[in-house]
Amino acid sequence: MNAVEVRGLTKSYGAVEAVRGVDFDVRTGETFGFLGPNGAGKSTTIKILCTLAKATGGSASVAGFDVQGQRDDVRRHIGLVFQDTTLDTYLSAEMNLRFHAELYGMPRESVQPRLQQVLEMVGLWERRASKVLTFSGGMKRRLEIARGLMHSPRVLFLDEPTVGLDPQTRASIWDYIERLRKEEDITIFLTTHYMDEAEHCDRIAIMDEGKLVALDTPAALKASVGTDRVTIRTDDDDEALVRLPGAIRTSEGVVINVEDGEAYVPQLFESLGVPITNVSISRPSLDDVFLSYTGRTIRDTESAGPQLPPFMAAGRGHR
Amino acid sequence: MTTIAAVAIPRRSITLDLRAVKIVMQRDLIRTYQDRTRFVSALVQPLLFLFVLGSGLSSLTKGSTGPIDLRTFMYPGILATSTLFTAMFSAMSIVWDREFGFLREMLVAPVRRSSIILGKALSGATIATLQGVLVLLLGFFVNVPLTPGLAVQLLAEVFLLSFTLTSLGLAIVSRITQVQTVMGLMQVFLLPLSFLSGALYPLSNLPTWLGIVVRLNPLTYAVHPIRTAVFDRLTLPDSVRAQLNPAITWFGWSVPTAVQLLLVATIGLTLFVVAVAQFQKVE
Ligand SMILES: Nc1ncnc2c1ncn2[C@@H]1O[C@H](COP(=O)(O)OP(=O)(O)OP(=O)(O)O)[C@@H](O)[C@H]1O
Ligand SMILES: [Mg+2]
Numbered sequence: 251m252n253a254v255e256v257r258g259l260t261k262s263y264g265a266v267e268a269v270r271g272v273d274f275d276v277r278t279g280e281t282f283g284f285l286g287p288n289g290a291g292k293s294t295t296i297k298i299l300c301t302l303a304k305a306t307g308g309s310a311s312v313a314g315f316d317v318q319g320q321r322d323d324v325r326r327h328i329g330l331v332f333q334d335t336t337l338d339t340y341l342s343a344e345m346n347l348r349f350h351a352e353l354y355g356m357p358r359e360s361v362q363p364r365l366q367q368v369l370e371m372v373g374l375w376e377r378r379a380s381k382v383l384t385f386s387g388g389m390k391r392r393l394e395i396a397r398g399l400m401h402s403p404r405v406l407f408l409d410e411p412t413v414g415l416d417p418q419t420r421a422s423i424w425d426y427i428e429r430l431r432k433e434e435d436i437t438i439f440l441t442t443h444y445m446d447e448a449e450h451c452d453r454i455a456i457m458d459e460g461k462l463v464a465l466d467t468p469a470a471l472k473a474s475v476g477t478d479r480v481t482i483r484t485d486d487d488d489e490a491l492v493r494l495p496g497a498i499r500t501s502e503g504v505v506i507n508v509e510d511g512e513a514y515v516p517q518l519f520e521s522l523g524v525p526i527t528n529v530s531i532s533r534p535s536l537d538d539v540f541l542s543y544t545g546r547t548i549r550d551t552e553s554a555g556p557q558l559p560p561f562m563a564a565g566r567g568h569r
Numbered sequence: 570m571t572t573i574a575a576v577a578i579p580r581r582s583i584t585l586d587l588r589a590v591k592i593v594m595q596r597d598l599i600r601t602y603q604d605r606t607r608f609v610s611a612l613v614q615p616l617l618f619l620f621v622l623g624s625g626l627s628s629l630t631k632g633s634t635g636p637i638d639l640r641t642f643m644y645p646g647i648l649a650t651s652t653l654f655t656a657m658f659s660a661m662s663i664v665w666d667r668e669f670g671f672l673r674e675m676l677v678a679p680v681r682r683s684s685i686i687l688g689k690a691l692s693g694a695t696i697a698t699l700q701g702v703l704v705l706l707l708g709f710f711v712n713v714p715l716t717p718g719l720a721v722q723l724l725a726e727v728f729l730l731s732f733t734l735t736s737l738g739l740a741i742v743s744r745i746t747q748v749q750t751v752m753g754l755m756q757v758f759l760l761p762l763s764f765l766s767g768a769l770y771p772l773s774n775l776p777t778w779l780g781i782v783v784r785l786n787p788l789t790y791a792v793h794p795i796r797t798a799v800f801d802r803l804t805l806p807d808s809v810r811a812q813l814n815p816a817i818t819w820f821g822w823s824v825p826t827a828v829q830l831l832l833v834a835t836i837g838l839t840l841f842v843v844a845v846a847q848f849q850k851v852e
Contacts, residue, residue: 300677304851325679326578336670340600352592353678355585360576402576 251314253278253405253437254299258308261294268294270460271308276405276439281431283451284441285540291460292441293333296409299439300330313404326354329398333409333441335390337382343369343393344378347400354401368396371433372426388419395426399434406430408440412447424450445536454536456543463543472534475542478511482518483528490524503528581679589680593688594695597662601696608700611658615651615704619643619711635809640711642813645796646768648704648723649730653763653788655700656731657755659693660738664751676848683845686739690841693735694728701727714802722798729830730791733837740840743847768792773815784817787836790829793817797826 254276261269269291276282284292297303299312301321310317313327337346344365351361369375372392382390391411398406411427412420424447430436440451448454448468455465464471483503484490490504491497497506508514511531519526579585601608623640630639666672675685701724708715741758745751763769765779766788775783783789793814800814816823 302673302677302851322581322679325677326580330677332670332673334670336674338596338671339669340603341596345596345599349592349596350674350678352588353675353680354578355581355588355680356576356578364576400576401578 251278252276253280254282254310254312254439256295256299256308256310259295259298259305259310260307261291261298261303262306267460269298269305272457272460272462274455274462274465276437277453278437279435280452281427281438281440281450283448283454284439284457285443285445285448285454285536286441286457287443289459290457292457293409295457296407296439296441300328300407301325326401327404329401329403329406331391331394331398331406331408331411333413335394337390337394337397339382342379342381343374343385346382346393347397350397350400356401364400364402368399371399371429372396386419388415388422391415391419391423392426395423395430399430399436402434403436405437405439408438410441410443412442412444420444420447445540448536456540458544464539468536471539472536475534475539477507477509477534478514479505479507479532480511480514480518481505481530481532482526484522485525485527490522493522493524578679581681586681586684589678589684590688590691593675593685594692597659597689597692598695600662608696609703611651611655611700612703614654615647615707618647618650619707623711634813635806637803637805637809637813638712641713641799641803642771643769644708644711644713645799646766646792648701648727649766649788649792649795650763650768651704652697652701652727652731653734654759655697656693656734657738657759659696660689660735660742661748661751661755662693663689663739664742664745664748667746668748682848686841686845686848689739690732690735690844693738694732697731697735698724698728701731713799716802719798719802723795726791726795726798726830729833729837730788730795733787733791733833733840736837736840736844739844740847743844762786762788765789766792771813771815772817773812784819787833789817790824790832794826794829 252275254274256272256274259269259272260267272291272295284295286292294303298305299310299317301317301324304318312324315323315327317324338349341349347365347368348361351365356364365378366375369378372395374389374393374396377385377389382393385393395406395408395411398408408427412423415423427438427440427450431438442448451468453465453467454471456463456471466474481500481503482490487499487504491499494504494506497504499505511533515529515531518529619640623643627639634642663672666675676682678685705715705720705723713719741754742751745754765782765786767783768788772780772783772789772793796814800810817829818824
C-alpha cells in the first residue's frame, strides 16, 4: 500500500487554480520531497491531503484512507508541521505537547514516555518547562516536529520545515529528519523550495504553477539533464589533453564530461600516465533540473515578484 | 536508541470528545490565569458604572427611586453587562487562535469540531462566571442582601447568560481572521446590546419604539431574571417594585421568569449550533 495516493487532484480558489490536476504516489517509508517556487500549490496540496481543504476535483488517500470520506481516520494517522507556526507561545513546550496528546486521545499511560522520547529526539527535553515565547525560530520548528510525532503518525507532513532559518539551524533540522527516518517507522512528505535540501529525499516531485513537471529520485532527475563534469589538475596539462579525447582546458584545469564521474576517476588515475594533483567532480544540480523542466531557475521565479500575477506574489506568508 | 512502542490512537468516542472539550477549556483557563491582570482590570468597568455613574446619578434621581438606592437598582444590570463584555471577549480569543495559527492545530485533530467549540463556549462561560463572582462581591457595598442562596441563583443565571453570549460571540467571529477586525465588530454589538436591554434603566414607561427594541433584545430576558432575583429579596412597596422592576409583557402577557430563562437557553443553544456549523466548513 502506498502512503499517499493522489489522482487528478485539482483545487481552485475562485478564479485562482492553485492545483491543476496532479497524480502521484508516495511509497510507504520513503522521504518524499515536494519542490516548487512560491505559489506553486505545495501548501494547497498538503492542506487537501490533511483534510483541511476540500479538493475541487480528483481524489486522494493518505495511509489508506480517503481524504474526503474518512477524514477522522486520516487525521489519526498523520502528523503535521505547517508552514506557519501553530504553537501556543504562551504555554510551555510540555503543555503544548500535552494539549496535543489530549486532543488526539492518546492513551494516558503512553503520554509521559512518548513526550520525553520526542522532546529528547529534538533536543528540547531540558527546555520543556520554558514558554515557547522564549524559543528561537529553530527551536520552535523542532518543537513542532516533536509535536507532530507525539501520536506516532504513519505519515508526517512537513510544509517548508526549514524556511526562514539560518543555514546551521537548517542543517540541524535535517539531522533530526534523518534520525526520524531511522528511528520511526514513518513516511515523510515535505515541501521545500531549497534545491539543496531536496537531496535528502528519496524521491522528489517538482511542482510549478499547480502542475507536476517531474517526479523521480534526485539522481535520476539530475542524470536526465546532463552528465558529470570531472575537472583535474595535473603536472602536465598539455600531455593530459592529448591523452584525453574530448577534454577541454579551462581556468580551473582540464575538464571532461562523462556519464558516471565516480566510476571514471579511479580508472583515470590508473590509465592517464600523467600525475594528477587534484580532482573534482561536479554534478548537475537540482537547480539545473528545475531550469530544464520549467525554463526558469528557482531563483528567477523567486526574485521575479513584480512580474508574477498578483495572486502568486501574494502567495507567501500572509494568511 | 530504545524504541518505545508506537502509540495507537483509539477511534473516536464520546470519551475522547470529552477529553478534547476539557483540554480546550483547560487551556483557556490557564491562559486567563496567566493573564490575571486583565481579568482583574475587567472590574474597572463595573466599578465605574456602579460607584461613579451610579453615585453621580443618585443625586439626580433621589426621590424617584423611593426607598431604594439607585445603585442597588443598577447592580443587576451591571452584573449582566460585565458578563456580556467578558463573555464576548472570551469568544474573541478564537480569532487570536486563528490569527496566530493555533486554531489549525485544533481543527486537524481527530475530534468533532463541536467538541472544540463546546470547549470554547464553556471556557468563556466559566471565565465570565468567575468574573461574576468578583462583581457579586461588589453587591455588599450597594445594599444587596447577598445570601448564599441569592449568590448561587445569580451565578447560575450568569453562567447561563454567559454561555449564550459566548456562543453569540463565537457565531459572530467564526469567519473572521484578524483580531483587528473583530475589535471593531465587537464595538458594534456590545454597547447597543447592553443599552437596549434594560440593564441601566427600568422597563416601565418606555417610548413605544424603545419598548419594542428592548423586547427583541435577548439580553433583556437575562437581565430581568437577575434583577427579579435581587428584588425578590428586598422589602419594597408594590408601587416601587412595579415602577423599577415591572414584568416583561408580550401583548399583555407577563412572561414568567422560567420562560425567560428557557428563552435565553434556547437562543444560546441555537447560536452554539450556528457557531459549530460555521467552523465545520472547510476551505
Ligand atoms: N485560501 C486561499 N484563498 C485564495 N487563494 C489561495 C488560498 N490559498 C492559496 N491560494 C493561492 O493558491 C496558490 C498556491 O498557493 P500555495 O500556498 O499552495 O503555494 P505554495 O507552493 O505553498 O507556495 P509557498 O512556497 O509560497 O508556500 C497561490 O496562488 C495562492 O495565492
Ligand atoms: Mg506553502
